[in-house]
Amino acid sequence: MVAEIFDGKQIANSIEEEIIEETKELIEKRGVIPGLAVILVGSDPGSQVYVNIKRKASSRVTFHFEDYVFPDTAEEKEIIDLIERLNNDDKIHGILVQLPLPKHLDENRVISAISPEKDVDGLHPISAGNLLLKQEGFVANTPAGILEMLRRSNIDVKGKDVVIVNRSKIVGRPLMVLLINNDATVTVCHTKTKDIKTHMKRADILVVAVGTPKFVTADMVKEGVIVIDVGINRVEGKLCGDVDFENVKEKASYITPVPGGVGPLTVVMLMRNVLMAAKRSLKK
Ligand code: NAP
Numbered sequence: 054m055v056a057e058i059f060d061g062k063q064i065a066n067s068i069e070e071e072i073i074e075e076t077k078e079l080i081e082k083r084g085v086i087p088g089l090a091v092i093l094v095g096s097d098p099g100s101q102v103y104v105n106i107k108r109k110a111s112s113r114v115t116f117h118f119e120d121y122v123f124p125d126t127a128e129e130k131e132i133i134d135l136i137e138r139l140n141n142d143d144k145i146h147g148i149l150v151q152l153p154l155p156k157h158l159d160e161n162r163v164i165s166a167i168s169p170e171k172d173v174d175g176l177h178p179i180s181a182g183n184l185l186l187k188q189e190g191f192v193a194n195t196p197a198g199i200l201e202m203l204r205r206s207n208i209d210v211k212g213k214d215v216v217i218v219n220r221s222k223i224v225g226r227p228l229m230v231l232l233i234n235n236d237a238t239v240t241v242c243h244t245k246t247k248d249i250k251t252h253m254k255r256a257d258i259l260v261v262a263v264g265t266p267k268f269v270t271a272d273m274v275k276e277g278v279i280v281i282d283v284g285i286n287r288v289e290g291k292l293c294g295d296v297d298f299e300n301v302k303e304k305a306s307y308i309t310p311v312p313g314g315v316g317p318l319t320v321v322m323l324m325r326n327v328l329m330a331a332k333r334s335l336k337k
Contacts, residue, residue: 054277056305064205065317072114072324079331080115087331088117088145089173089323092132094158095125100151107149110320116327117144125155132158133166140168146334147173147327152223170333173326176222184230191326196228198318199260199281200235206307208258208279211236216256218242218249218295224262224283261295271300280308283315 079085089111093104104120111118121135132150139145148171154160164172169179175193183190203210215232219225220243232239237258242249253259253273261269262283274280284295294311302308309315 054304054306056280056302056308058302059202059206059307059309059314061202061309061314061317064202065321067205068201068318068321068325069110069114072321072328075328076115079328083335085331085335086115086117086144087147087327088119088142089147089149089327090119090121090139090142090145091149091151092121092123092135093151094123094127094132095155097153100153104151106320107323110324111327114324114328116324119145127155127158129158129163132163136163136166140166140171143334145171146330147171147323149174149323152176171330173323173330175227175326181222181227184227184234187234191329192231192322193223193227194322194326195224195262195283195315195319196231197322197325198315199228199283200231201322202281202309202315202318203258203279208307210258213237213257214240214255215258215260216240216242216252217260217262218253218268219260219262219283221262228260263295265295266293267297268295269301270297271304274301274304276304277306278304280305281315282309282311285311285316 076087091104091107093100108118139148148167150163164176167177169177172180172191175191180191184192210232215237217225217228220241225241229239229241240252242252250273254275256278258279259274260281264284266286266288280296280301282294282296286293292312
């Protein structure tokens, strides 16, 4: 079997088209331009790249975009003061703090300062709680993007054995809940998992986000598996995921490429959350 390749870019483009249409209508009928504010602390080049990607995506979907850059030495109070100001700014519907933050800052305290109504990254405890209780709310972008990619590829997760290798708050934890909410059977693996290969080998859908190139090789997956590679690594100047793509694709039924797989979906899900936040602000 040779896998079908998920075209994350194309799926993201069609979602972007829908967002552009809805935004046009929101502006024309209600005079509201969805607004996103991104806060970056420090000079990590990777984080700067991600903020740029979000700026460009906001521009494509005609959103208002503001970015705020703090030095590595910024104090928590300065950042929380800005968040509180943005919480009360009617032009801004979504606030995102680019992670990771420098070590001296308490990520949980900073994220918790964002108004849950503007938590477009879906990482506030209220958003996480809503997801856990299967209530309406913002869902973290990467897990939401994975589910949307599967849905738009006509893959139903109901009853499927899904194995996730990651338990972080941005990928594994929210994805686990989202999948359970959609009737999948979920196993979550991490560095303390015993015999991880046995778990991976029985997966109908395998999601990997460890940050190690070629972590998943062909002998670790079953014939016909659906592989979602979330990892982003740079090897000899080129981007790659966590899966030995060339060999695993010979065995899988579907596989995501890196780049061009989950990444574009993550960005467009953020845009969708900002649009949703702008629409919800009208109901207040
Ligand atoms: P993270 O917080 O470092 O989490 C990595 C997870 O992988 C942890 O749960 C860790 O287990 C597990 N892990 C690492 N090595 C392992 C091993 N040898 N065996 C089993 N489990 C292992 O990272 P993250 O922020 O979730 O990101 C993970 C990867 O996804 C990175 O490459 C990142 O760049 C990428 N990413 C991509 C997107 C996208 O849009 N495409 C979005 C987010 C992240 P422990 O919990 O036991 O440490």
